[in-house]
Amino acid sequence: MNRVITISREFGSGGREFARRLADSLNIAYYDREIISELAKRTNFTEEYIHKLGEHSPAPLFPITIGHTMSPVSNGLWEQQNALFIEQASLLKELAQKSDCIIVGRCADYCLKEFNPLKIRIYAELDSRIARCKSRAPQGEALSDREYKQRINDIDKNRAKYYQFYTGNKWSDPLNYDLCINTTDKDIKQLAAYFAEIFSK
Amino acid sequence: MNRVITISREFGSGGREFARRLADSLNIAYYDREIISELAKRTNFTEEYIHKLGEHSPAPLFPITIGHTMSPVSNGLWEQQNALFIEQASLLKELAQKSDCIIVGRCADYCLKEFNPLKIRIYAELDSRIARCKSRAPQGEALSDREYKQRINDIDKNRAKYYQFYTGNKWSDPLNYDLCINTTDKDIKQLAAYFAEIFSK
Numbered sequence: 368m369n370r371v372i373t374i375s376r377e378f379g380s381g382g383r384e385f386a387r388r389l390a391d392s393l394n395i396a397y398y399d400r401e402i403i404s405e406l407a408k409r410t411n412f413t414e415e416y417i418h419k420l421g422e423h424s425p426a427p428l429f430p431i432t433i434g435h436t437m438s439p440v441s442n443g444l445w446e447q448q449n450a451l452f453i454e455q456a457s458l459l460k461e462l463a464q465k466s467d468c469i470i471v472g473r474c475a476d477y478c479l480k481e482f483n484p485l486k487i488r489i490y491a492e493l494d495s496r497i498a499r500c501k502s503r504a505p506q507g508e509a510l511s512d513r514e515y516k517q518r519i520n521d522i523d524k525n526r527a528k529y530y531q532f533y534t535g536n537k538w539s540d541p542l543n544y545d546l547c548i549n550t551t552d553k554d555i556k557q558l559a560a561y562f563a564e565i566f567s568k
Numbered sequence: 569m570n571r572v573i574t575i576s577r578e579f580g581s582g583g584r585e586f587a588r589r590l591a592d593s594l595n596i597a598y599y600d601r602e603i604i605s606e607l608a609k610r611t612n613f614t615e616e617y618i619h620k621l622g623e624h625s626p627a628p629l630f631p632i633t634i635g636h637t638m639s640p641v642s643n644g645l646w647e648q649q650n651a652l653f654i655e656q657a658s659l660l661k662e663l664a665q666k667s668d669c670i671i672v673g674r675c676a677d678y679c680l681k682e683f684n685p686l687k688i689r690i691y692a693e694l695d696s697r698i699a700r701c702k703s704r705a706p707q708g709e710a711l712s713d714r715e716y717k718q719r720i721n722d723i724d725k726n727r728a729k730y731y732q733f734y735t736g737n738k739w740s741d742p743l744n745y746d747l748c749i750n751t752t753d754k755d756i757k758q759l760a761a762y763f764a765e766i767f768s769k
Binding site: 488547548551561564565 | 691746762765766
């Protein structure tokens with residue numbers, strides 16, 4: 368069976384960089400946004416739309432049915448999101464079957480259970496995450512610490528909801544992972560090299 | 569500065585065995601119950617009594633003082649526990665100054681901040697912890713799963729209270745640690761060897 372490593376990461380924790388560097392060091396495939404591109408090819412959705420759907424938990428908007436016990440419940444967005452999740456899970460399995468790989472986010476730890484992945488969680492203190500976001504901000508972006516905090520909290524809240532909806536588990540619960548790594552004030556390059564050493568054994 | 573590794577562990581997670589094996593592999597000092605023996609030598613308390621105090625959070629029993637705004641508050645046990653904690657913290661610093669070492673429990677991650685320790689947390693799923701307790705039960709001990717669960721919960725509740733009282737932090741919060749390792753269904757010997765590899769770099 369191929370070696371599969373899944374990375375769950377708090378926003379601003381450096382989890383994506385950690386994953387990419389680890390994949391480089393181990394010389395194995397790395398999938399993150401590549402998954403969105405592939406899903407766009409397989410569906411009629413744009414990459415941007417898929418990205419948006421993947422960052423929000425499906426929230427069925429039930430129609431007002433007071434007094435109608437048998438009203439049909441239908442919500443196009445909800446169905447789209449679920450269909451996309453199923454397509455995504457199937458793609459993840461294809462990728463895991465193809466070769467050793469590292470997959471970031473997308474409930475991969477849950478969807479790829481049968482591959483017995485090494486499940487890693489990357490987290491850090493809020494101040495450290497704000498500092499990391501600032502240092503990587505695109506030119507011209509000048510948010511206050513408060514605005515970064517808000518953005519971090521919003522994104523993580525949505526990721527947690529998405530994870531909880533599809534897996535039934537709490538996103539931040541260490542029991543869902545084999546290894547939780549605190550990147551507060553750490554150099555991600557060094558940290559990834561450090562772990563690549565043991566993972567390459 | 570010496571290398572200091574602190575191990576915080578859930579009861580039944582195999583944290584103590586992990587720490588001992590890691591210390592063996594790295595060929596560095598290992599302190600766990602040795603701390604209690606040394607404290608007994610330095611104080612007038614028995615090892616058993618020190619062990620008991622260390623597993624419970626200090627809970628001041630305030631005398632009933634309704635109507636007496638200036639009543640003196642005194643509690644012998646509370647004072648003993650605090651004095652012992654101070655003595656223990658001082659001993660931990662002595663040990664960390666002496667040589668590279670691994671220290672299990674005792675809020676060492678907090679007391680030894682100035683040594684910049686590698687702070688590890690060992691945890692596991694409840695079922696796995698029950699199974700581990702069973703496999704290590706002394707001859708003649710025949711508890712039910714329910715009784716083991718109760719024991720595990722009681723001990724961890726007290727450890728959490730003790731940690732919270734002296735550090736002001738939540739014992740189970742991953743942010744207090746650099747690395748959290750899930751030992752569910754894992755072979756501790758193999759796991760320790762695995763990490764000894766990177767820690768020896």
